[in-house]
Amino acid sequence: MESMGKKKPWPRRSFTSEFKAEIVELCRRGDRSVGQVAKDFDLTETAVRLWVSQAEVDAGERDGLTSSEREELAALRRENRRLREDVEVLKRATAFFAKETR
Numbered sequence: 001m002e003s004m005g006k007k008k009p010w011p012r013r014s015f016t017s018e019f020k021a022e023i024v025e026l027c028r029r030g031d032r033s034v035g036q037v038a039k040d041f042d043l044t045e046t047a048v049r050l051w052v053s054q055a056e057v058d059a060g061e062r063d064g065l066t067s068s069e070r071e072e073l074a075a076l077r078r079e080n081r082r083l084r085e086d087v088e089v090l091k092r093a094t095a096f097f098a099k100e101t102r
Contacts, residue, residue, distance in 0.1 A: 020051045020055075021055070023037060023041065023043070023048055023051060024051050024052050024055040027048065027052050028052070034048050034049055034052065054067060
């Protein structure tokens with residue numbers, strides 16, 4: 001009765017870059033469609049299409065951010081968020097000590 005109408009979400013799977021490259025190569029050969037490759041390896045068609053698109057960007061066949069550029073952007077965004085938090089802490093500390101000295 002508890003599970004009626006509510007599905008448990010699937011656990012998020014992760015794949016190695018070698019596995020992704022293998023799947024992309026199978027799709028590029030043209031023997032099977034992207035949908036068929038996805039079905040054969042129990043993957044979502046959307047994920048496989050994203051991997052193929054990213055491989056095309058990395059190879060320079062399509063415009064967009066390469067994998068290394070995406071990694072760098074994510075690292076810079078993390079650092080930016082951390083620095084903003086640090087500035088916020090310093091602002092609060094400055095306000096606290098300014099109030100204490102009055």
